[in-house]
Amino acid sequence: MRFVQICAERGIKYNELATMSGVTPSTVYSMMDERRRHIHIDVIKKLCDGLDISLAEFFSGPIFDRLEQEIR
Template structure:
């Protein structure tokens, strides 16, 4: 799994946990629907940290919480 896919999967997981649609997240996070769509469809080359921070705010979590998953920990090991 690559980092882009891990980000998309994490957003989907967090939305499901909160019974929130990507469109609702877009509204809460003040991130354009097209931006979220491009991330979820793996079309975004590099979703920036500012965008991810806004999504975290909309989800009610911190950046460390967003990245605190086995998928992201395994990515770190692959990079080293």
């Protein structure tokens, strides 16, 4: 959801994000599927590089503040 938010804010289409980041469009589109829960950090890093943001900036979004702890 964070990449959806950033793309919407910047007016970037998913194909553009793929091109900017050096990943395939199918990778970006499959990642945008809300049912998908496991995304490798190397893909997140490439997308952040393409958007010219750090991993810290990416994970500082309020969407991550609302996540519940997975292991209790």
